[in-house]
Amino acid sequence: MRMSEGVEWALHSTSVLAMLPPGWTLPAAKLAELHELPAPYLAKHLQALARAGILAAVPGAKGGYRLARPPGDVTLLDVVTAVEGNTPAFRCGEIRQQGPCAVGREHYVNRCAIHAAMADAEDAWRASLSAVTIADLNARVVPSLHPDTVARSLDWVRDAVNKREE
Amino acid sequence: MRMSEGVEWALHSTSVLAMLPPGWTLPAAKLAELHELPAPYLAKHLQALARAGILAAVPGAKGGYRLARPPGDVTLLDVVTAVEGNTPAFRCGEIRQQGPCAVGREHYVNRCAIHAAMADAEDAWRASLSAVTIADLNARVVPSLHPDTVARSLDWVRDAVNKREE
DNA sequence: GTCCCTATACTCGGATAGCAAGTGTCCGAGTATAGGCGG
DNA sequence: CCGCCTATACTCGGACACTTGCTATCCGAGTATAGGGAC
Numbered sequence: 001m002r003m004s005e006g007v008e009w010a011l012h013s014t015s016v017l018a019m020l021p022p023g024w025t026l027p028a029a030k031l032a033e034l035h036e037l038p039a040p041y042l043a044k045h046l047q048a049l050a051r052a053g054i055l056a057a058v059p060g061a062k063g064g065y066r067l068a069r070p071p072g073d074v075t076l077l078d079v080v081t082a083v084e085g086n087t088p089a090f091r092c093g094e095i096r097q098q099g100p101c102a103v104g105r106e107h108y109v110n111r112c113a114i115h116a117a118m119a120d121a122e123d124a125w126r127a128s129l130s131a132v133t134i135a136d137l138n139a140r141v142v143p144s145l146h147p148d149t150v151a152r153s154l155d156w157v158r159d160a161v162n163k164r165e166e
Numbered sequence: 167m168r169m170s171e172g173v174e175w176a177l178h179s180t181s182v183l184a185m186l187p188p189g190w191t192l193p194a195a196k197l198a199e200l201h202e203l204p205a206p207y208l209a210k211h212l213q214a215l216a217r218a219g220i221l222a223a224v225p226g227a228k229g230g231y232r233l234a235r236p237p238g239d240v241t242l243l244d245v246v247t248a249v250e251g252n253t254p255a256f257r258c259g260e261i262r263q264q265g266p267c268a269v270g271r272e273h274y275v276n277r278c279a280i281h282a283a284m285a286d287a288e289d290a291w292r293a294s295l296s297a298v299t300i301a302d303l304n305a306r307v308v309p310s311l312h313p314d315t316v317a318r319s320l321d322w323v324r325d326a327v328n329k330r331e332e
Numbered sequence: 333g334t335c336c337c338t339a340t341a342c343t344c345g346g347a348t349a350g351c352a353a354g355t356g357t358c359c360g361a362g363t364a365t366a367g368g369c370g371g
Numbered sequence: 372c373c374g375c376c377t378a379t380a381c382t383c384g385g386a387c388a389c390t391t392g393c394t395a396t397c398c399g400a401g402t403a404t405a406g407g408g409a410c
Binding site for chain 2: 001002003004005007008009011012015033034035036037076084089090091092093095096098099100101102103107108110111113114116117118120121122123124125126127128129132137140141144145146148149152153156
Binding site: 168170171172204205206207210224225226227228229 | 394402404405
């Protein structure tokens with residue numbers, strides 16, 4: 001079971017965008033440069049986030065991406081689901097209905113117990129991710145960083161960002 | 167994020183083996199036949215379960231697989247980990263240490279907040295799977311099945327199993 | 333009749349091809365900007 | 372000097388190759404059994 005690498009990129013990018021003041025946008029290329037990521041591939045994931053209504057894409061010159069909702073209204077689960085899709089990791093093939101001991105399909109009224117247990121586990125996983133918002137995340141991120149990183153980032157963003165009157 | 171199909175097969179197979187009386191074994195080919203699964207591929211996963219100490223392989227004629235521990239001592243997490251490996255789904259690439267705003271590696275003493283949140287979610291997932299044993303599972307499975315399936319399975323197993331004096 | 337030996341058949345175990353999904357990349361459509369021109 | 376128009380450059384969006392890991396399979400090593408022979 002392996003999670004797409006794009007999830008990590010999407011979370012970091014969303015976290016950065018959440019720190020921008022309203023009206024500021026950051027192009028995908030700049031976001032990629034900030035973490036030394038392959039720009040076109042990151043763009044693909046940012047598009048997925050925009051489709052999910054997490055980011056808003058501002059087209060044209062001086063455009064870029066910005067958060068579409070307040071950081072407190074975006075959970076980690078929202079971001080993960082936007083990139084990975086909402087299909088569960090464990091997919092029940094109903095193999096209990098196959099083989100020499102199976103009976104007619106209409107007799108399997110109760111849900112498969114294995115399926116149920118695996119679904120419960122994934123629900124716990126989702127609940128844990130839903131409990132943390134991007135705002136919570138940033139509240140933890142900034143104090144944990146070295147002051148030099150914060151200062152450099154402020155300068156860098158001030159240069160890379162595209163401001164626009166709302 | 168997609169879980170290996172072998173996890174489902176391993177869980178069903180382990181559940182079936184847990185119902186066998188002590189001293190009875192079931193060959194991999196028979197287990198595959200029971201659920202109409204590709205026998206060689208299922209065998210691969212059963213080997214993984216044996217390597218993890220969940221199943222015990224009895225070699226030679228009239229051999230087969232049996233549970234290595236009491237069903238109450240085998241959790242769903244044990245089975246999933248045996249098949250999928252213990253590497254976490256989310257792997258932190260520490261991309262925060264890359265890019266123009268990064269500082270020396272020695273300054274990143276706090277764990278990455280994103281990494282921590284994702285790890286917490288996976289811990290919740292593991293905790294949910296650890297809370298259910300194969301014994302619990304079977305206690306739920308049997309009453310949920312149609313009586314005909316139970317009867318057929320008893321007959322089928324009685325014919326397919328390899329008994330041996332302990 | 334009993335014990336031992338041998339050949340057999342069946343079991344698991346690891347090493348080997350095929351395929352799908354994720355990874356990485358590119359070029360085209362659309363838009364706000366900036367400059368130039370006319371009034 | 373002000374407003375409008377046009378060309379530009381930059382942005383996002385979807386369609387196209389490539390690589391890694393899962394899927395599926397095979398054949399070889401090892402062992403308990405079952406039968407036959409000798410005592």
